[in-house]
Amino acid sequence: MRWRDRYGIRRLRGPKVAKFDREATDADIEALIAFARSRRGVEFYVEPETFATDTTAVAVADDGEWTRRRVGSPAVIHKVARDLALPVYDVQLTGYPPRMRAYNERRRREEDTL
Numbered sequence: 001m002r003w004r005d006r007y008g009i010r011r012l013r014g015p016k017v018a019k020f021d022r023e024a025t026d027a028d029i030e031a032l033i034a035f036a037r038s039r040r041g042v043e044f045y046v047e048p049e050t051f052a053t054d055t056t057a058v059a060v061a062d063d064g065e066w067t068r069r070r071v072g073s074p075a076v077i078h079k080v081a082r083d084l085a086l087p088v089y090d091v092q093l094t095g096y097p098p099r100m101r102a103y104n105e106r107r108r109r110e111e112d113t114l
Contacts, residue, residue, distance in 0.1 A: 024054055024070035029080060035059045035067050036084055044081050044088040045096060046074045058091070064103025 036042040041062025049055045053070075057077040060066045071077045074090075081088035 022054075022070070024072035024076070028069040029071065029076065031067065032057060032059050032069050032071070032077070033080060033084065035061075036086060039063075039065065042084075042086055043097070044077050044086060045091040045094070046071075046077055046088060047091050057088075058096070058100075060097055060100050062099070064097070064099035064101075064106075066100050066103065 032044070036044075036059055039061035042059050045058040045060060047056045047058065047068075055071050055073050055076075056068050057071045058066055058068045071080075078088055
């Protein structure tokens with residue numbers, strides 16, 4: 001079954017996909033959009049393509065909660081961020097926000113107490 005390329009993933013990606021990874025789909029982009037719409041203060045962080053994985057984006061909420069999805073190319077997440085009026089950063093230039101690490105630490109402590 002062929003899926004519609006609603007977000008321009010195929011057009012904006014270019015000719016290649018990382019060797020071991022699956023391609024980004026509309027469902028990946030829709031998951032990032034749903035996350036952004038259901039939380040406050042969301043920012044996107046673009047992670048570069050590697051040999052094993054396609055380009056990904058991490059959406060980080062105000063409280064540090066985050067999710068990561070494949071996006072196919074930086075242009076796709078830039079378009080989504082522009083449509084949602086949200087900031088997007090290159091993680092290689094900015095790093096991850098401290099609130100993301102704090103969220104992970106809180107989650108680990110909660111799991112340890114269970």
